[in-house]
Amino acid sequence: MMNSNEIIDDIANKEYEFGFTTDIEMDIAPPGLNEDIIRFISAKKNEPEWLLEWRLKGYQAFKKLKFPTWQHFDLPEIDLQALSYYAAPKKKKQLNSLDEVDPELLATFEKLGIPLNEQKALTGVAVDAVFDSVSVATTFKGKLKEMGVIFCSFGEAVQEYPDLVKKYLGTVVPHSDNIFAALNSAVFSDGSFVYIPKGVRCPMELSTYFRINAQNTGQFERTLIVADDNSYVSYLEGCTAPMRDENQLHAAVVEIVALENAEVKYSTVQNWYPGDKDGKGGIYNFVTKRGICKGANSKISWTQVETGSAITWKYPSVILQGDYSEGEFYSVAVVRNKQIADTGTKIHHLGKGTKSRIISKGISAGHGDNSYRGLVSVGPRAENARNFTQCDSLLIGNQCGSHTFPYIESRNKSAMIEHEATTSKIGEDQIFYLNARGIDTEKAVALIVNGYVKEVLNQLPMEFAVEAQKLLSITLEGSVG
Amino acid sequence: MLTIKNLHAEVEGKKILKGINLEIPKGEIHAIMGPNGSGKSSLASVLAGRDNYTVTEGEVWFNGKNLLEMSPEDRAREGVFLAFQYPVEIPGVSNINFLKTAVNEVRTYKGLPPLEAKEFLKLTKEKQQLVDFNTNLMNRSLNEGFSGGEKKRNEIFQLAMLNPSLAILDETDSGLDIDALRIVSNGVNKLRDAEKSFVVITHYQRLLEYIVPDFVHVLYNGRIIKTGTKELALELEEKGYDWLKEAEHQKESV
Ligand SMILES: Nc1ncnc2c1ncn2[C@@H]1O[C@H](COP(=O)(O)OP(=O)(O)OP(=O)(O)O)[C@@H](O)[C@H]1O
Ligand SMILES: [Mg+2]
Numbered sequence: 001m002m003n004s005n006e007i008i009d010d011i012a013n014k015e016y017e018f019g020f021t022t023d024i025e026m027d028i029a030p031p032g033l034n035e036d037i038i039r040f041i042s043a044k045k046n047e048p049e050w051l052l053e054w055r056l057k058g059y060q061a062f063k064k065l066k067f068p069t070w071q072h073f074d075l076p077e078i079d080l081q082a083l084s085y086y087a088a089p090k091k092k093k094q095l096n097s098l099d100e101v102d103p104e105l106l107a108t109f110e111k112l113g114i115p116l117n118e119q120k121a122l123t124g125v126a127v128d129a130v131f132d133s134v135s136v137a138t139t140f141k142g143k144l145k146e147m148g149v150i151f152c153s154f155g156e157a158v159q160e161y162p163d164l165v166k167k168y169l170g171t172v173v174p175h176s177d178n179i180f181a182a183l184n185s186a187v188f189s190d191g192s193f194v195y196i197p198k199g200v201r202c203p204m205e206l207s208t209y210f211r212i213n214a215q216n217t218g219q220f221e222r223t224l225i226v227a228d229d230n231s232y233v234s235y236l237e238g239c240t241a242p243m244r245d246e247n248q249l250h251a252a253v254v255e256i257v258a259l260e261n262a263e264v265k266y267s268t269v270q271n272w273y274p275g276d277k278d279g280k281g282g283i284y285n286f287v288t289k290r291g292i293c294k295g296a297n298s299k300i301s302w303t304q305v306e307t308g309s310a311i312t313w314k315y316p317s318v319i320l321q322g323d324y325s326e327g328e329f330y331s332v333a334v335v336r337n338k339q340i341a342d343t344g345t346k347i348h349h350l351g352k353g354t355k356s357r358i359i360s361k362g363i364s365a366g367h368g369d370n371s372y373r374g375l376v377s378v379g380p381r382a383e384n385a386r387n388f389t390q391c392d393s394l395l396i397g398n399q400c401g402s403h404t405f406p407y408i409e410s411r412n413k414s415a416m417i418e419h420e421a422t423t424s425k426i427g428e429d430q431i432f433y434l435n436a437r438g439i440d441t442e443k444a445v446a447l448i449v450n451g452y453v454k455e456v457l458n459q460l461p462m463e464f465a466v467e468a469q470k471l472l473s474i475t476l477e478g479s480v481g
Numbered sequence: 482m483l484t485i486k487n488l489h490a491e492v493e494g495k496k497i498l499k500g501i502n503l504e505i506p507k508g509e510i511h512a513i514m515g516p517n518g519s520g521k522s523s524l525a526s527v528l529a530g531r532d533n534y535t536v537t538e539g540e541v542w543f544n545g546k547n548l549l550e551m552s553p554e555d556r557a558r559e560g561v562f563l564a565f566q567y568p569v570e571i572p573g574v575s576n577i578n579f580l581k582t583a584v585n586e587v588r589t590y591k592g593l594p595p596l597e598a599k600e601f602l603k604l605t606k607e608k609q610q611l612v613d614f615n616t617n618l619m620n621r622s623l624n625e626g627f628s629g630g631e632k633k634r635n636e637i638f639q640l641a642m643l644n645p646s647l648a649i650l651d652e653t654d655s656g657l658d659i660d661a662l663r664i665v666s667n668g669v670n671k672l673r674d675a676e677k678s679f680v681v682i683t684h685y686q687r688l689l690e691y692i693v694p695d696f697v698h699v700l701y702n703g704r705i706i707k708t709g710t711k712e713l714a715l716e717l718e719e720k721g722y723d724w725l726k727e728a729e730h731q732k733e734s735v
Pocket of ligand 1: 495515516533
């Protein structure tokens with residue numbers, strides 16, 4: 001029989017399931033960040049002049065910006081000159097179909113549970129797979145095209161739909177937004193592009209799967225989603241990385257534009273390598289995600305399940321510009337071992353009658369440190385704006401930390417802002433009670449955690465909710481104290 | 482069914498059980514009484530496998546198996562059930578989902594397939610009637626905000642659902658109103674059969690009028706100091722424990 005200390009140790013030793021590497025020939029740029037490397041990336045991708053200029057503006061902004069200091073953890077020093085800013089699987093020519101993708105790569109994604117073969121793919125989900133810096137395959141592209149839905153790699157969008165990209169790129173997250181976003185603007189490699197035309201309800205879930213493989217590289221992908229008037233799309237993002245002793249940087253940018261009456265649901269299941277039990281290695285996940293509800297009655301909903309990364313630093317936000325537009329943020333963030341998560345959301349109520357809802361569920365185990373940081377701001381024009389925030393923390397063991405930093409700025413008297421917060425702990429007596437009914441400790445923790453996160457997982461599409469549930473129970477295996 | 486031999490156990494360095502001997506054959510009901518703090522719940526916890534108790538001496542055999550070597554969940558799966566004196570609240574976990582998990586864990590252990598939703602519901606309905614358990618409580622979080630009596634009833638409802646061969650009821654009667662006491666006792670009597678045994682821990686003779694025990698044991702200071710038939714409970718009700726305590730202290734000082 002394990003006592004609680006052994007159980008705590010056990011969790012710490014739990015291995016990361018996706019920590020393998022793929023042996024494949026890569027094009028890798030020499031380490032270092034400068035204008036030349038940005039020109040190199042842009043040239044490699046055969047980009048138009050305006051985009052190169054935009055990248056260079058990002059680089060200029062980056063040089064002036066400083067690393068943030070307000071976060072609730074010590075930001076480790078990151079030597080950006082030691083990183084390589086471009087890594088791509090070697091390929092001879094432009095790929096025309098999945099059959100031309102390197103079988104080693106296809107095998108990698110299969111192993112991750114993301115079959116790229118259309119026959120095997122989940123029905124109702126189109127996938128764009130990004131390996132290190134480059135998109136390797138997008139499934140169901142043809143089928144979507146029939147409806148006018150554009151779903152392709154960012155690089156392809158720049159070539160095929162430059163006007164659309166130019167119109168919206170950087171309109172939600174400007175190139176100078178923050179240091180990581182500026183860095184991304186300068187060196188972004190690839191990512192996904194989505195455009196849903198007027199009046200179209202996208203018939204399948206769109207999904208991107210990010211995989212970091214190469215050593216000493218950063219991953220800087222950029223996603224741009226535009227939902228035109230009266231359209232709807234649900235978009236999913238998943239990610240893993242091999243186990244490496246050194247930290248790797250992931251600084252992505254996601255921009256969402258919802259026009260009149262459009263709705264975008266964006267779901268993330270983040271499972272980057274979290275580092276080992278002593279906190280060695282792991283991904284630094286510094287991501288800027290923001291959406292704008294530009295049109296009246298539009299809606300953007302973020303759902304995130306964050307279980308991986310050594311440090312997670314992200315605040316998916318919504319600017320509620322259109323009147324009666326709506327923003328939602330549903331989050332589960334799990335930390336264990338020495339993981340750090342500083343995550344939350346910002347909702348800016350600008351239009352009148354705008355509504356927002358924030359449900360954040362933090363789970364801390366081991367020596368993990370979890371912070372919720374949220375801002376709800378209400379502008380002077382936002383008559384009758386409404387916000388509801390529920391912010392819960394669940395502690396497992398005695399050595400973890402949990403903090404809440406809710407900020408409210410209201411400049412309109414008619415606004416109604418509600419905030420609720422709870423902290424609870426999985427107790428040994430609860431576990432024993434379940435044990436005494438024939439339920440082992442792992443199942444018991446899973447049962448309690450699943451109950452706790454239900455409200456958030458319910459927001460995910462069915463298959464992904466099941467996946468996320470499994471991921472949570474694997475992550476927390478044996479984490480009772 | 483259950484054999485306890487010279488069981489010693491301590492918690493946080495404090496000796497609580499000091500040599501318990503008890504034999505509970507199949508089909509019998511044994512009552513355990515005794516003053517507060519004498520070790521009744523501790524005995525129940527040790528049998529169920531609570532890990533803050535350390536067994537320092539003795540053996541416990543359950544249906545030919547060494548109970549002390551088993552994890553708490555395996556004891557439950559083997560058929561040991563403890564109705565807790567203080568049932569724990571578990572927010573977020575619905576009663577029904579919890580029960581389904583428990584029932585299926587036990588079934589899996591026995592090599593049976595999990596119950597299908599329909600069968601499970603049928604079983605639930607049947608057992609609910611047996612102990613008159615309120616349907617509203619089924620969908621609520623496990624014991625969260627339940628009244629004292631509702632928690633106790635939930636324990637008996639779980640007992641009915643899991644159908645164990647040995648049930649230990651730790652003061653299930655305290656907190657129950659008069660009607661509930663009758664209903665719960667009737668439920669237990671209906672569950673009773675030649676294959677099942679019960680250990681009923683109680684302070685009150687009244688319960689033993691409903692659930693009639695084969696034997697009554699008095700636990701004091703970590704030992705069973707007297708064993709008798711149901712008449713012993715009546716005698717205790719009348720005289721209290723002092724006469725037994727005194728006799729025990731005299732023995733000790735000899
Ligand atoms: N975790 C613990 N630490 C220290 N002492 C404990 C602990 N748990 C139980 N005890 C002590 O063990 C003794 C026996 O407690 P137990 O709960 O078994 O008594 P009981 O016979 O069930 O009493 P009651 O009739 O009041 O329910 C008590 O003195 C109690 O304080
Ligand atoms: Mg007791």
